[in-house]
Amino acid sequence: MRPSFASLxxxxxxxxxxxxxxxTVQFKTDMSAFLITGENAxxxxxxxxxxxxxxxxxxxxxxxxxQNQVVAPRFIETWLAKIKTIPEVNSxxxxxxxxxxxxxxxxxxxxxxxxxxxxxxxxxxxxxFTQSALSQRAEALKQALLSPQASVIKKIAVQxxxxxxxxxxxxxxxxxxxxxxxxxxxxxNFILVTDPSGMDIEKxxxxxxxxxxxxxxxxxxxxYTLEMTGVPIFAAATQTMIQTDIQQVSLLSTIAxxxxxxxxxxxxxxxxxxxSLLLFVISVALLTTQLIFGSVHGxxxxxxxxxxxxxxxxxxxxxxxxxxxxPQHRLQSIKTIFPSLxxxxxxxxxxxxALGISGYPGFQQVAIYASTGIISSLLLTRYLFPYLITGxxxxxxxxxxxxxxxxxxxxxxxxxxxxxxxxxxFSVIKLDNLxxxxxxxxxxxxxxxxxxxxxxxxxxxxxxxxxxxILVSGKTPELALQYSEQLYPLLEHLKQSKAxxxxxxxxxxxxxxxxxxxxxxxxxxxxTAEHQIHWQAAxxxxxxxxxxxxxxxxxxxxxxxxxxxxxxxxxIAPLINNQLIINAQxxxxxxxxxxxxxxxxxxxLKDREHIQYFSQRDLLNRxxxxxxxQAEITLLSGLALILCLLSWxxxxxxxxxxxxxxxxxxxxxxxxxxxxxxxAISFLHLVGFLLAVAICVDYGIFYQENRSGxxxxxxxxMAASMLTSALVFGCLLIAQTSTLQTLAKVVTLGIILGFxxxxxxxxxxxxxxx
Amino acid sequence: xxxxxxxxxxxxxxxxxxxxxxxxxxxxxxxxxxxxQLIASDTVESVIARMKTQTATKIAYTxxxxxxxxxxxxxxxxxxxxxxxxxxxxxxQQPTVEIMAIEADQLYYHKxxxxxxxxxxxxxxxxxxxxxxxxxxxxxxxxHYLRQFYTLSIKNSAQNWSLLMEEKNPDSEQQGxxxxxxxxxxxxxxxxxxxxxxxxxxxxxxxxxxxxxxxKQLNSLLNALKSx
Numbered sequence: 001m002r003p004s005f006a007s008l009x010x011x012x013x014x015x016x017x018x019x020x021x022x023x024t025v026q027f028k029t030d031m032s033a034f035l036i037t038g039e040n041a042x043x044x045x046x047x048x049x050x051x052x053x054x055x056x057x058x059x060x061x062x063x064x065x066x067q068n069q070v071v072a073p074r075f076i077e078t079w080l081a082k083i084k085t086i087p088e089v090n091s092x093x094x095x096x097x098x099x100x101x102x103x104x105x106x107x108x109x110x111x112x113x114x115x116x117x118x119x120x121x122x123x124x125x126x127x128x129f130t131q132s133a134l135s136q137r138a139e140a141l142k143q144a145l146l147s148p149q150a151s152v153i154k155k156i157a158v159q160x161x162x163x164x165x166x167x168x169x170x171x172x173x174x175x176x177x178x179x180x181x182x183x184x185x186x187x188x189n190f191i192l193v194t195d196p197s198g199m200d201i202e203k204x205x206x207x208x209x210x211x212x213x214x215x216x217x218x219x220x221x222x223x224y225t226l227e228m229t230g231v232p233i234f235a236a237a238t239q240t241m242i243q244t245d246i247q248q249v250s251l252l253s254t255i256a257x258x259x260x261x262x263x264x265x266x267x268x269x270x271x272x273x274x275x276s277l278l279l280f281v282i283s284v285a286l287l288t289t290q291l292i293f294g295s296v297h298g299x300x301x302x303x304x305x306x307x308x309x310x311x312x313x314x315x316x317x318x319x320x321x322x323x324x325x326x327p328q329h330r331l332q333s334i335k336t337i338f339p340s341l342x343x344x345x346x347x348x349x350x351x352x353x354a355l356g357i358s359g360y361p362g363f364q365q366v367a368i369y370a371s372t373g374i375i376s377s378l379l380l381t382r383y384l385f386p387y388l389i390t391g392x393x394x395x396x397x398x399x400x401x402x403x404x405x406x407x408x409x410x411x412x413x414x415x416x417x418x419x420x421x422x423x424x425x426f427s428v429i430k431l432d433n434l435x436x437x438x439x440x441x442x443x444x445x446x447x448x449x450x451x452x453x454x455x456x457x458x459x460x461x462x463x464x465x466x467x468x469x470i471l472v473s474g475k476t477p478e479l480a481l482q483y484s485e486q487l488y489p490l491l492e493h494l495k496q497s498k499a500x501x502x503x504x505x506x507x508x509x510x511x512x513x514x515x516x517x518x519x520x521x522x523x524x525x526x527x528t529a530e531h532q533i534h535w536q537a538a539x540x541x542x543x544x545x546x547x548x549x550x551x552x553x554x555x556x557x558x559x560x561x562x563x564x565x566x567x568x569x570x571x572i573a574p575l576i577n578n579q580l581i582i583n584a585q586x587x588x589x590x591x592x593x594x595x596x597x598x599x600x601x602x603x604x605l606k607d608r609e610h611i612q613y614f615s616q617r618d619l620l621n622r623x624x625x626x627x628x629x630q631a632e633i634t635l636l637s638g639l640a641l642i643l644c645l646l647s648w649x650x651x652x653x654x655x656x657x658x659x660x661x662x663x664x665x666x667x668x669x670x671x672x673x674x675x676x677x678x679x680a681i682s683f684l685h686l687v688g689f690l691l692a693v694a695i696c697v698d699y700g701i702f703y704q705e706n707r708s709g710x711x712x713x714x715x716x717x718m719a720a721s722m723l724t725s726a727l728v729f730g731c732l733l734i735a736q737t738s739t740l741q742t743l744a745k746v747v748t749l750g751i752i753l754g755f756x757x758x759x760x761x762x763x764x765x766x767x768x769x770x
Numbered sequence: 771x772x773x774x775x776x777x778x779x780x781x782x783x784x785x786x787x788x789x790x791x792x793x794x795x796x797x798x799x800x801x802x803x804x805x806x807q808l809i810a811s812d813t814v815e816s817v818i819a820r821m822k823t824q825t826a827t828k829i830a831y832t833x834x835x836x837x838x839x840x841x842x843x844x845x846x847x848x849x850x851x852x853x854x855x856x857x858x859x860x861x862x863q864q865p866t867v868e869i870m871a872i873e874a875d876q877l878y879y880h881k882x883x884x885x886x887x888x889x890x891x892x893x894x895x896x897x898x899x900x901x902x903x904x905x906x907x908x909x910x911x912x913x914h915y916l917r918q919f920y921t922l923s924i925k926n927s928a929q930n931w932s933l934l935m936e937e938k939n940p941d942s943e944q945q946g947x948x949x950x951x952x953x954x955x956x957x958x959x960x961x962x963x964x965x966x967x968x969x970x971x972x973x974x975x976x977x978x979x980x981x982x983x984x985x986k987q988l989n990s991l992l993n994a995l996k997s998x
Contacts, residue, residue: 073875143884145839154968157839543842 007388014280021283026295028199056198057090058578059230061190061211062457066223071188075218080190082214086207088195091574095189095461104572105165106155112562113165114523114555115516119488119507124167125526131534137162138538141549161549162535164523168508187460193574198231201239208236229454237450242298245735249302253731257312257724264720265319273388274315277380281311285373293365300365302732302740307370309728310348310695311377313721314341318381320717321708331386337707338382343649344698345378347642351694354638355687363687402719406712409759416760424665427672434675436628437682446736467616468598470503470591474610477564477580480587481512483610487591490604500601501594509567509576516561524556631686638690639664642697650704659704661761663696666753670746688743692750695725699751703758711764722755814922814933815913826853826985830977833862837970851988859988871995878995887998920949930954 065071076094084092109116118124127133141163144153156165192211196203208228215226261271285304289296321337322330349371356367409416472487474480484505494500511519536550568577581588593601598615605613639660646656667689674681699718706714729751732744833846848862859871871878879888916922920935930952937946946967953959962974 070875145837146835146844148879154837154839154970540841543840543844545839545841548839 010276010280010384010388014276014283017283017287018279021286021290025286025290027301028295028297056231056235057194057196058198059192059194059228059232060095060457060461061192062227062229062460063188063190063215064225064227065186065188066225067186069186069223071186071224072222075222075224076188079214079218082218083192083211086210086214088203088207090193090195092190092192093574095191104570105169106152108562108566108570108572109165110156110159111559112516113160113162114520114559115561116508116511117164117167117519117523119168119485119511119515121519121522125523128162128164129526129528129531134531134534135538135541138535138542138544142542142544145544157549159554162552162555164555189457189460191574194232199235201232201236204232204236208232227453227457229450229457234447234450237447239298241446241736242302245737245740246298246302248734249731249740252734253309253728256727256731260723260727264723270319273385274312274319277315277377277385278311280380281373281376282307284376285369288372289365289369292368296369297362297365299362299737299739300369302735302737303366303743304369304373307373309725310370311373312724312728313698314345314377314381315385316721316724317341317702317717318385320713320720322386333708334382334386340702340705340707341378341381343645343705344701345374347645347697347701348694349374350641350645351638351690354634354641355690357634399716399719402715403712405756406715406759410764413760413763420665420757420760423672424668427668430672430675432675433678434671435678435680437680446738468596469593469614470601470605471612471614472589472591472610473612474587474589475585477582477587478512478514479610480589481506481510481564482514484589484591485512485515487608487611491591494596494600494604497600499604500596503594504579504592506576506579506589506591509572510562510564513561513563520558520561524558527552527555627683628686631683631690635686635690635693639693642694646697646701655704658762659700660697662700662754662757663693663750665757665761666696666750667693669753670749682742684739684742685746688746689750691743692747692754695747695751696754699755699758700762703762703764706764715759718755718758722751725751814924824854825981825983826851826988828980828982828985828988832975834973834975835970836972838968849987851985851991853985853988857988857992859991861987861991869991869995871992873992873996878992878998880995880998889995889998926955928955 063071063076080092083089128137141153141157141161144150144163145157147153153163156163194204194207198204211228212226215224258271258275261274262268265271282304285307286296286301289300317337318334318341322333352367352370352374355363356371357364470487472480472484474483485507488505488507491500491503491505495502532550532552535552536546539546539550564580564582567573568580568582579590579592581590598613602613605611643653643656643660646659647653650656650659670689670692671681674685699722702714702718703711708714726748729744729747732740733748735741735744827850829850831848831850833848835844837844845865846862847864848860851857851859851861856874857871859869862868866881866883869878869880876889880886913922916935919938921938923934923936925932925934931954933951935949935951937948948965950963951959952961952963958976958979960976962976964972966972
């Protein structure tokens with residue numbers, strides 16, 4: 001193939017590939033999908049709901065009028081009316097709004113009064129069906145009919161004169177009173193539900209912008225502030241952060257690489273071809289990842305942007321070795337060094353594949369992305385690149401430091417080896433002081449401001465701990481409800497013993513069919529003629545209509561039970577659909593908790609089937625430990641595999657160990673450094689080590705094999721590739737995402753150290769054929 | 771999904787039969803109607819325009835309720851106070867003591883027998899408060915505002931005048947609220963009759979109003995509510 005054909009082919013294919021990648025690849029930025037998974041089916045379903053279900057589509061909006069000020073009702077009304085006009089806003093209501101509850105009482109719950117009046121029918125009816133209790137009830141009915149709520153009470157009373165349907169709502173009324181008191185004054189709080197998922201960032205951004213716009217328009221002369229929290233807020237903030245990081249890191253690393261290239265190779269043509277090759281590689285990597293996963297995560301691209309630093313190694317080595325030769329000898333030069341490049345690529349691939357099979361949700365994508373990129377780059381370097389470098393013979397600029405360091409190491413090698421051994425021994429001892437990160441939330445300190453804001457807003461509502469609740473699971477909604485009903489007496493007991501302030505289950509909204517039927521049957525059995533006489537006497541005493549309110553036989557009629565599906569289609573659905581998750585395989589029911597003693601609750605719920613105390617913090621901490629253990633295994637497995645590969649290649653374990661030693665020792669020294677500084681390390685650090693080792697092994701291989709026969713040239717080529725890799729990973733330091741900063745520190749330091757250790761630990765030999 | 775302010779006020783059925791807000795309705799109407807002069811020759815607009823009050827007013831009342839769920843009519847007596855620009859207070863004295871007051875945008879309710887106390891924003895979005903919104907409009911003499919929700923008509927005869935307010939756009943299942951205010955020609959209103967959509971009725975017999983720049987009892991009751 002003539003160079004012109006190669007160039008032509010490349011120039012035609014490249015824009016097509018870039019266009020295809022740009023227009024077809026779907027991007028995602030959900031951090032939880034990247035990092036978090038559950039241990040069991042319930043946690044996975046819950047995680048899924050948090051990511052895309054009802055739980056993900058809610059906002060809490062809180063307006064603060066300022067100290068000693070009150071949010072004006074007229075303002076609220078105008079602003080709410082405008083918010084409801086925003087497209088894709090599903091529903092919006094005040095956090096203490098009772099309107100739908102009162103309406104539902106008279107339309108939905110009254111006809112199920114005989115089924116939902118109590119969780120403990122025996123106890124409740126024993127309290128109701130005494131002469132004095134019936135007298136009190138009649139008096140209460142009279143007062144209710146004279147009260148401001150008379151309009152609702154009338155509708156209930158004609159169907160349910162004993163007002164049994166209100167029985168279950170007594171404690172609920174207390175909670176509403178609490179929030180009503182909180183609501184009168186400085187804060188006005190609202191719940192907003194959107195149609196699109198909380199992870200649909202573009203649509204959520206539009207909704208958020210509109211909410212703020214309407215707020216700003218209506219508060220020109222008011223000193224109100226608006227605060228928002230919810231899954232969409234966190235998701236949008238995360239995406240903004242990742243997008244900014246990608247843009248800044250990509251820009252900086254591109255500029256830095258261009259400058260480095262021009263300094264090293266003094267050729268715009270080489271820069272052009274290498275850049276084009278990288279664009280080709282990235283496009284292929286994106287398309288392959290999209291093909292396998294259906295989308296590409298933002299973190300994959302952010303971490304994968306470091307791929308540039310790895311993939312560029314192969315053409316750099318090719319340029320360094322080939323550019324010094326005449327054009328007709330360049331293909332042979334590249335063919336000569338290709339086996340080393342291939343071995344280096346293979347060891348790097350092992351590092352990424354080990355990452356992929358480690359189990360971290362997002363890193364599987366990174367593994368595919370990186371592997372595709374590495375293989376593409378390698379093959380392009382071997383089969384296409386030689387035909388693109390058509391310029392004159394040019395010597396690559398060398399760094400004086402490289403030459404000086406190389407000579408220094410050769411001159412004082414035994415002493416330097418001794419120093420390295422001593423440092424390594426010291427490092428091994430220091431490993432005992434390593435501090436491991438126990439709380440996965442520390443991985444995202446950049447989101448702490450949102451977490452604080454979330455806590456502040458939630459404290460203005462009914463005091464419910466958002467990150468801790470009881471998760472009840474059942475194969476069907478009926479079973480889940482039954483399990484939760486078995487739990488309520490225990491929760492009452494915990495309340496009495498002050499281990500728990502309050503809890504918010506699904507009663508009084510719904511009971512299991514089993515309990516409803518039991519309630520109905522018990523009521524029919526308990527009601528006697530004597531009770532009817534007492535009731536009618538009580539009504540007469542209160543001057544209430546016996547004709548319209550005196551017939552209790554209506555309570556003996558059997559009525560179809562209320563189902564969860566009916567509730568979820570009624571106006572009160574928004575009040576409970578964040579507590580009931582129904583899918584084909586199972587149902588999850590969430591019981592929210594007020595302030596409580598976590599240990600007491602865990603102990604009380606221990607060994608209870610289908611019931612789990614769920615703490616988001618505990619889940620993340622457990623995951624931190626799991627990931628840490630997995631990372632250790634992955635790192636060691638990766639190293640072992642690389643060692644086996646090198647041993648097979650060199651037919652000598654000792655030689656393989658020597659080749660691997662710069663990589664391993666650099667990792668050891670860095671670990672010792674952190675142990676000394678007290679920095680807490682996480683599984684991300686270990687992931688970074690894996691990458692650093694996989695890259696440093698390449699240096700060991702190139703130095704060991706020295707396929708060109710010229711160790712200076714080989715070391716210069718390594719220097720060029722080391723600089724590009726260090727630059728690219730180093731650019732991650734400017735990222736806001738602390739995950740990327742961690743990777744930057746580990747990998748950059750690792751590969752620089754690994755590079756510097758090569759001439760110390762590996763004695764340069766003439767070219768050896770395997 | 772935009773809801774004009776008026777419709778926001780006017781939720782299902784304007785439950786005027788809520789005791790608190792009928793009381794406020796009564797207070798406002800009674801207080802402003804004492805000033806009606808020469809009704810026989812007046813239009814609705816001129817009558818409502820004169821409903822604006824300038825001084826504090828006190829009216830004794832007897833309330834009667836005729837409800838389908840009661841076996842007998844229910845009666846209560848008490849006193850209504852109003853003080854411009856934005857204070858209204860109803861003190862029920864028999865059969866039980868209940869006090870309800872509105873000052874600016876705050877609503878207070880206290881029933882000592884059951885130790886019930888509420889304080890809340892005067893929330894125009896709350897259907898229970900719809901009547902308050904309307905009669906605040908009456909205090910300002912704004913007939914245009916009232917006509918958004920009610921059809922107003924006046925009937926004059928030698929014996930009395932009647933101002934009829936009928937709810938517009940009631941719930942399709944029921945008839946709307948009807949309020950009839952009556953008085954002798956050139957005199958203050960002596961009765962208010964409210965017919966609720968479900969057929970229940972409330973009526974108020976009003977004593978001639980007293981007016982004074984300041985009522986000590988009003989202020990002490992209001993202060994007691996505010997300091998609860």
